[in-house]
Amino acid sequence: MIELRDVHKAFGPKEVLRGIDLSIGKGRSMVIIGGSGTGKSVCLKCVLGLIEPDRGIITVDGQDVTRLRQGSSERDAFLARFGMLFQGGALFDSLPVWQNVAFRLLRGSLKRPWTEAREIAIEKLRRVGLSPDVADLYPAELSGGMQKRVSLARAIAAEPEIIFFDEPTTGLDPIMSGVINDLIREIVVEMGATAMTITHDMTSVRAIADEVAMLHRGKIRWTGPVTEMDASGDPYLTQFITGSPNGPIETLR
Numbered sequence: 001m002i003e004l005r006d007v008h009k010a011f012g013p014k015e016v017l018r019g020i021d022l023s024i025g026k027g028r029s030m031v032i033i034g035g036s037g038t039g040k041s042v043c044l045k046c047v048l049g050l051i052e053p054d055r056g057i058i059t060v061d062g063q064d065v066t067r068l069r070q071g072s073s074e075r076d077a078f079l080a081r082f083g084m085l086f087q088g089g090a091l092f093d094s095l096p097v098w099q100n101v102a103f104r105l106l107r108g109s110l111k112r113p114w115t116e117a118r119e120i121a122i123e124k125l126r127r128v129g130l131s132p133d134v135a136d137l138y139p140a141e142l143s144g145g146m147q148k149r150v151s152l153a154r155a156i157a158a159e160p161e162i163i164f165f166d167e168p169t170t171g172l173d174p175i176m177s178g179v180i181n182d183l184i185r186e187i188v189v190e191m192g193a194t195a196m197t198i199t200h201d202m203t204s205v206r207a208i209a210d211e212v213a214m215l216h217r218g219k220i221r222w223t224g225p226v227t228e229m230d231a232s233g234d235p236y237l238t239q240f241i242t243g244s245p246n247g248p249i250e251t252l253r
């Protein structure tokens with residue numbers, strides 16, 4: 001269970017988060033939507049402890065995230081529970097695919113013997129639809145969709161309890177986006193993982209979410225089950241999901 005209570009964060013005079021309250025139940029998939037620059041990534045980084053909120057409390061299974069000191073073994077153990085699919089994939093070009101997938105299994109608290117790490121990487125690659133012969137290729141030799149699959153395999157390699165997806169379909173064509181969305185949904189369900197996703201892609205929202213939260217002006221404007229999103233009656237949410245230039249959300253032209 002992930003809980004944010006009255007979380008505030010400003011950068012200089014810029015108040016990005018202005019009192020965020022959000023709960024993500026164990027094994028649930030929460031998708032956070034909202035315009036560019038509304039603080040979705042800042043919110044996610046606060047949960048990971050990469051950014052310290054100015055005020056408020058963030059807990060993961062009751063443990064206060066903000067109290068874990070950088071570099072402490074407690075913090076390492078905390079981070080070991082997370083998997084992360086970064087925007088753009090963020091694969092290491094100089095490492096073969098399997099070492100990208102097994103990255104966290106080759107070092108640190110999750111370290112496994114080399115051959116075992118490779119076996120796990122190959123199994124995870126298979127899970128995301130890639131054959132073992134991809135294992136020894138380099139990321140640059142793969143298409144964007146294949147790279148995204150590799151990133152997904154890496155996110156799940158250490159069997160995390162909680163997975164973050166930051167813009168998982170950015171840069172993919174609609175069909176490949178659909179394939180990745182379906183894979184994410186299937187994997188999250190079969191692992192029983194808690195998932196937190198940031199996206200602009202409404203198709204992803206519908207494919208991945210149990211619950212949706214919309215960020216606007218530093219607060220959660222609306223949150224509820226994805227099934228109630230279309231009939232929410234909230235003019236901000238409705239404008240966002242229909243992509244209309246007309247409505248209460250101010251747009252620059």
Ligand SMILES: Nc1ncnc2c1ncn2[C@@H]1O[C@H](COP(=O)(O)OP(=O)(O)OP(=O)(O)O)[C@@H](O)[C@H]1O
Pocket residue numbers: 011016034035036037038039040041042043
């Ligand atoms: N480390 C930082 N220092 C200063 N400002 C920051 C920092 N991180 C984020 N910001 C600012 O906070 C605001 C929110 O950024 P954030 O990346 O969370 O937006 P977002 O909702 O994820 O946007 P997008 O959908 O475009 O990725 C932006 O105005 C950004 O410039």
